[in-house]
Amino acid sequence: MSEHTVKxxxxxxxxxxxEVARMGGLAEAQxxxxxxxxxRRDVQLAQSVIERDAxxxxxxxxxxxxxxKMIALRQPFAQDLRRTVSAMKIAGNxxxxxxxxxxxxxxxVVLSDSEPITPLTxxxxxMGQLVASxxxxxxxxxxxxxxxxxxxxWARDDEVDEHYNSIFRxxxxxxxxxxxxxxxxxxxxxxxxxxxxxxxxxxxxAEIVHYEITGEDMPxxxxxxxxxxxxxxGDLA
Amino acid sequence: MSEHTVKxxxxxxxxxxxEVARMGGLAEAQxxxxxxxxxRRDVQLAQSVIERDAxxxxxxxxxxxxxxKMIALRQPFAQDLRRTVSAMKIAGNxxxxxxxxxxxxxxxVVLSDSEPITPLTxxxxxMGQLVASxxxxxxxxxxxxxxxxxxxxWARDDEVDEHYNSIFRxxxxxxxxxxxxxxxxxxxxxxxxxxxxxxxxxxxxAEIVHYEITGEDMPxxxxxxxxxxxxxxGDLA
Numbered sequence: 152m153s154e155h156t157v158k159x160x161x162x163x164x165x166x167x168x169x170e171v172a173r174m175g176g177l178a179e180a181q182x183x184x185x186x187x188x189x190x191r192r193d194v195q196l197a198q199s200v201i202e203r204d205a206x207x208x209x210x211x212x213x214x215x216x217x218x219x220k221m222i223a224l225r226q227p228f229a230q231d232l233r234r235t236v237s238a239m240k241i242a243g244n245x246x247x248x249x250x251x252x253x254x255x256x257x258x259x260v261v262l263s264d265s266e267p268i269t270p271l272t273x274x275x276x277x278m279g280q281l282v283a284s285x286x287x288x289x290x291x292x293x294x295x296x297x298x299x300x301x302x303x304x305w306a307r308d309d310e311v312d313e314h315y316n317s318i319f320r321x322x323x324x325x326x327x328x329x330x331x332x333x334x335x336x337x338x339x340x341x342x343x344x345x346x347x348x349x350x351x352x353x354x355x356x357a358e359i360v361h362y363e364i365t366g367e368d369m370p371x372x373x374x375x376x377x378x379x380x381x382x383x384x385g386d387l388a
Numbered sequence: 389m390s391e392h393t394v395k396x397x398x399x400x401x402x403x404x405x406x407e408v409a410r411m412g413g414l415a416e417a418q419x420x421x422x423x424x425x426x427x428r429r430d431v432q433l434a435q436s437v438i439e440r441d442a443x444x445x446x447x448x449x450x451x452x453x454x455x456x457k458m459i460a461l462r463q464p465f466a467q468d469l470r471r472t473v474s475a476m477k478i479a480g481n482x483x484x485x486x487x488x489x490x491x492x493x494x495x496x497v498v499l500s501d502s503e504p505i506t507p508l509t510x511x512x513x514x515m516g517q518l519v520a521s522x523x524x525x526x527x528x529x530x531x532x533x534x535x536x537x538x539x540x541x542w543a544r545d546d547e548v549d550e551h552y553n554s555i556f557r558x559x560x561x562x563x564x565x566x567x568x569x570x571x572x573x574x575x576x577x578x579x580x581x582x583x584x585x586x587x588x589x590x591x592x593x594a595e596i597v598h599y600e601i602t603g604e605d606m607p608x609x610x611x612x613x614x615x616x617x618x619x620x621x622g623d624l625a
Contacts, residue, residue, distance in 0.1 A: 219459060219469070219473060222456060222459045222460050223459050223460070223463045223464070223465070223469065224463070226460045226461070226463075227460070228460070232456070232460065236456060243480070319574075322574075323570055323571055323574060326563065326567070326570050327567045327570050330563070330564045330567055333560055333563050333564050333570075334560055337556075337559075337560060337577065340574065340577070341581070344578070344581075
């Protein structure tokens, strides 16, 4: 490859990574706004979360096409290839975070019609903050190319599960205590599940960043196991 | 490209498609067995579903690496490129179907410890059969390269949502009527949701097959809409 080609490919890679970072910023905002939709019962905000999701879909398609074209025309190998493929895979994970945020916003609209259940909303808010911070942290690790930070996000995978467990139990107790809240609690249950899945995408992204930088898979299975007789909901995640 | 290279690439493409078909067969079996786990309360079957999931993970990684290598070394374009990328994307969807089947099996284990709720299990079984048949149909369309069959799967996307709606309502009614069933019903709710998501992956695969064969995206949005005030659970999918 000539020096000119090498330079042009480096620029293309930087552009690709910048697009992923931009998509990451949007996904973060969608997740944060979706949580606010629920905690503030803000139907207008929900509407804008739902509408803005299309942008993430478009960006994912663009990033994928750009990456495939780069692989076909530039035939990158080693870290260049890993960077190109990573961009495409991270975009896929971010698109799904967007879908989950949209779903949370839709449920926020439904919930705004029923009585607020303040303690539960607080728990959702705390879990939401944790998940949003994991997403932010792993995207920072990606942009900075810092494997230690990505590994740290990966290692704390179980914190989200613990929150989810505790909300699951809280919700069940609430439903049993007051069956009139069952419908609202079912929506909150799915909102908690969606947050747990966004946390899981953050873990996926951490694995992708680790592979991109080191060329190696994570050494062990996720902190989360494959228990056959799960003691609690987190084992089912 | 020499005739020899063309032939070799054609063979590679066939091999790639065959690997995806093999993965599809495994995913179908996992989904069917996961449903049986719940309907027959079969803990041993659940255990084998949980263990076999690793095979799908391995196949996904292999298919992705094979596809990326083909794109880099062969620089395919037009339909050849679409076939290569499609294989990779279908494998991604199948891997997630496998995760969802594994999660259903895990919940099947938990449910086997509580009283059976026969009418609900029947509804889950019917929804499971519908979803499994959609997955089978779209994989057949992929193997046969028949766009009409893929389009037909895509067009019936809302059937699964209708089933899911009806199960959602049934479950809520059951929980309100007998709060002691709340925990079991929460697991059934997630099982129904997982089935709905497997149905959604079948729709994704239909879109991928359509694009692979025609080079065009589906002409319109999915039958499922973006209602701001959803009337029922299906609108939230």
